[in-house]
Amino acid sequence: MSTVACPECESGVSLDTPVLNEIVECVDCRSELEVLSTDPVLLGRAPEVEEDWGE
Numbered sequence: 025m026s027t028v029a030c031p032e033c034e035s036g037v038s039l040d041t042p043v044l045n046e047i048v049e050c051v052d053c054r055s056e057l058e059v060l061s062t063d064p065v066l067l068g069r070a071p072e073v074e075e076d077w078g079e
């Protein structure tokens with residue numbers, strides 16, 4: 025279990041098992057974050073996906 029600061033709002037984001045390139049959502053600001061590195065764990069903003077999946 026790792027807790028990493030959200031790059032958007034600095035809130036703690038918990039990851040059970042960080043997986044490289046995994047997309048996680050910050051529960052606080054709802055930002056989509058990508059795991060850029062697992063050792064140490066580093067999060068970055070997930071790239072915006074220009075696809076419309078509908079609702």
Ligand SMILES: [Zn+2]
Nearest residue numbers: 030033050053
């Ligand atoms: Zn956040």
